């Protein structure tokens with residue numbers, strides 16, 4: 001990317017730099033799209049993290065041999081990079097979840113974008129693991145439940161992250177998780193496929209590496225599996241000194257577990273790291289897995305607000321539609337027409353009907369024997385076996401342990417951060433039986449056919465936009 005003029009000034013002078021209402025304090029990090037700086041709002045005094053992205057790389061800088069500024073033709077790559085920034089902003093602005101970094105505002109200068117995010121006072125999960133070695137399963141479960149909750153929230157809103165990795169998960173002092181960087185995220189539609197190659201280093205799902213079309217959520221489950229493996233094992237599932245070797249290993253598809261990993265945890269990982277996306281666990285299965293719910297009354301709360309189905313086009317609020325910006329959905333009239341088409345479609349109406357039936361049944365159950373949150377892990381049929389293809393821990397294997405190495409922190413992540421956006425791939429795992437408890441309040445069918453979440457990206461954006469406006473209204477009233 002182009003050099004940020006702010007950065008030509010040394011960091012020590014940064015405290016004097018102001019951007020809009022913010023004073024820049026210091027660098028927090030750097031990513032492929034730009035630098036992230038700690039900033040303080042001049043009037044409210046609150047700290048924010050501002051991602052500064054140069055627009056020079058997007059063709060906004062006039063060519064130097066020109067006799068003055070003139071229109072500068074953008075190429076397709078530039079356009080998609082610029083679209084990526086705007087998509088990150090549009091998607092993140094909609095999301096409201098305790099484990100997802102919120103976007104406060106975005107402003108655009110002639111040479112730069114400034115994305116003003118909530119400041120997370122924490123460290124990257126990568127550094128957290130490096131400094132501690134492996135993490136106890138109990139702590140890992142806390143992390144996994146928060147990551148899972150955030151992913152479920154996203155998926156139920158037709159958003160797929162596509163770049164979940166250790167660098168995009170921040171851990172606070174209270175060991176709470178915040179997921180950042182929705183720069184590669186997208187809206188998905190379960191009835192259609194995405195085909196863009198995304199994700200960093202070790203984390204992309206096999207179907208992304210193979211370049212085959214994919215629907216979305218399962219690629220996050222894969223990356224989540226790699227993250228969870230790394231958290232509990234203290235090293236990435238596949239590692240090598242260089243990419244070709246790494247690819248070879250991945251294609252070999254052998255997954256090794258250290259001896260200290262519990263059977264339950266191994267089973268969960270073996271369901272997440274399944275190369276065939278159609279037999280890989282759904283997020284519902286992951287969140288209901290006995291390992292995930294151990295010590296809890298059920299799967300993590302996705303923090304979705306209460307929603308009712310939109311029962312007819314008459315309930316559509318034009319004020320909401322007018323605010324559905326940033327996704328190329330078309331004009332207000334087009335959005336309204338498309339939403340009307342969805343609400344009047346047979347598939348939507350039948351899903352609403354099923355939703356009503358299901359909720360009636362659930363509320364009857366609730367009146368009687370405890371209702372929808374009565375999931376009991378003990379009732380789950382955990383089919384854990386000592387997987388034949390799971391190789392026992394081999395102390396001499398190339399997946400060196402951090403503590404054994406002369407270079408403690410990085411040896412378990414030898415190419416991590418060495419390659420830019422690069423491929424990594426997976427593992428042949430036994431297609432273990434899914435173990436979704438029948439009483440689990442989440443299930444695949446519901447995930448795919450809930451009129452209030454995940455039914456269609458346009459509907460999800462409508463709900464999310466309405467919720468933002470409601471929050472803003474509530475904030476105004478409380479002043």
Ligand SMILES: Nc1ncnc2c1ncn2[C@@H]1O[C@H](COP(=O)(O)OP(=O)(O)OP(=O)(O)O)[C@@H](O)[C@H]1O
Nearest residue numbers: 028029030031032033034036049117118119120181
């Ligand atoms: N909200 C935040 N609070 C604190 N630190 C942050 C925040 N956002 C980002 N950072 C720091 O800046 C780094 C880069 O941020 P981010 O991953 O969003 O940038 P990027 O350019 O999109 O990166 P990528 O190469 O993954 O696309 C993060 O790894 C983190 O250390």
